[in-house]
Amino acid sequence: MTSATDPPLPALTRLIATDLDGTLLRDDKTLSDRTIAALAAAEKAGIEVFFVTGRPARWMDVVSAHVHGHGMAICANGAAVADLHADGRLVEVRPLERGAALDAVRILRDAAPGTSFAVELTTGIHYEPAYPPFHLDPGATVAVAEKLLHEEEPGSGAPVLKVLAHHPEMTPDGFLTLAREAAGEIASFTRSSPTALLEIAGLGVSKAGTLAACCAERGIAPAEVVAFGDMPNDVEMLSWAGASFAMGNAHPAALAAATGVTLTNNEDGVAIVIERILAGR
Incomplete structure (x- = not known):
């Protein structure tokens, strides 16, 4: 070294x-x-x-x-x-625009079946039932990502900081490579966890x-x-x-x-x- x-x-x-x-x-x-x-x-x-x-x-x-x-x-x-x-x-x-977030979720669901998601808003985190959160948050809403990202009116929801995507079987680097190849034109993908947990932000962030x-x-x-x-x-x-x-x-x-x-x-x-x-x- x-x-x-x-x-x-x-x-x-x-x-x-x-x-x-x-x-x-x-x-x-x-x-x-x-x-x-x-x-x-x-x-x-x-x-x-x-x-x-x-x-x-x-x-x-x-x-x-x-x-x-x-x-x-x-x-x-x-x-x-x-x-x-x-x-x-x-x-x-x-922020990550909600339309781009929904597109990323859809693409990853198709490209890597078994992926679960969490949504980090400026007001806190919410996650899907299958998502393994680092810290259980009593204030979190548990629902599918599409519902978590839904807005009644455009701009009415809290800004999205990032979406997290977890896969229970893929290797961390393999999951990152797949995501970037499949959806790298609509959002930024990276990782910081030792598990197959991706962090999805606005394009260029x-x-x-x-x-x-x-x-x-x-x-x-x-x-x-x-x-x-x-x-x-x-x-x-x-x-x-x-x-x-x-x-x-x-x-x-x-x-x-x-x-x-x-x-x-x-x-x-x-x-x-x-x-x-x-x-x-």
Whole structure:
């Protein structure tokens, strides 16, 4: 494995963008003391830290205390920007149009029989009876996806952040390849789970696109950004940033997209690079 000291870092790092699960968080979903200290030191040095995750805003409690200054996090793979200083209030949404969502559901039902779906709205998640949710949500509606996506009047429903598609038998990468080939012209497909669980967003929506917009608002160039990730949903972000690190536990697609490799999420791989950035200032 390539060490964290090999790839060059930007002459000036102004922003650190990091994924959460499998990257910043340990496998037990906690932050190590070393990582907490590194994040705080980066902020103190004037480097903005953005959490960029597939998680919805309601699952950001694990890191909300560690977003300082700006308070913003990019959630749902770029479909939303949340203000963690305001209990996760969404300040920007890049929705998946319901017509495209329905088309994606129909195509995947035909292409991969046995697929079950969940619908992540700005107001919460709802899912089909066969869908295995990560966390049971007492407020969720359980119904077929077509009903969950139905609107009485166009524009009357809450915006759709993403649709999740689960298959009980396919391999994760095989399911992703099939979905992109079958419906890649109508929506964006990616994955971040070790299971065959796909995340479907609006066409062109990605972590990289929303991060690029946030950086442009701040006058920060890609060459001034260091990014971290571990899964296919991080590939665009790792490719976009001036310097990027795949974790030692990363998916091959993330390893191929990054400019360097650091240690695993359980070995403080992100903190190690942040410490190196700060030592060079």
